[in-house]
Amino acid sequence: IESLEQRAAIEPTNPEAFQTIAGYYWDETRGDSSLTENQKRDYVQKGLESVEKALSLKTDYVEAITFKGLLLRLQANLEKDPGKQQALLKEATALSDKANGLRKAKATGASSN
Numbered sequence: 001i002e003s004l005e006q007r008a009a010i011e012p013t014n015p016e017a018f019q020t021i022a023g024y025y026w027d028e029t030r031g032d033s034s035l036t037e038n039q040k041r042d043y044v045q046k047g048l049e050s051v052e053k054a055l056s057l058k059t060d061y062v063e064a065i066t067f068k069g070l071l072l073r074l075q076a077n078l079e080k081d082p083g084k085q086q087a088l089l090k091e092a093t094a095l096s097d098k099a100n101g102l103r104k105a106k107a108t109g110a111s112s113n
Contacts, residue, residue, distance in 0.1 A: 026070050
């Protein structure tokens with residue numbers, strides 16, 4: 001993670017650098033069974049902070065939108081309150097729909113050129 005954070009510090013206007021950090025935290029939260037629930041919550045939060053930085057630099061960045069949705073799903077899995085859980089899942093689904101719409105628009109735009 002240090003090298004990813006160094007890259008983001010060197011390239012503070014590059015949304016990919018922050019999205020890569022978010023991807024790291026998503027992957028670690030999913031893949032490391034030794035993490036406690038609190039560590040998972042912390043990783044999800046750090047991932048969401050990084051993906052928000054990426055989206056503040058490029059609002060239509062499909063990969064960052066996708067990872068935000070994935071991180072929200074992880075957050076929902078850790079949430080005890082059913083109402084909050086459903087709200088997180090609803091937001092994640094909306095982000096997935098947005099990312100799919102942007103992908104389709106990009107593909108349509110590319111094929112018409």
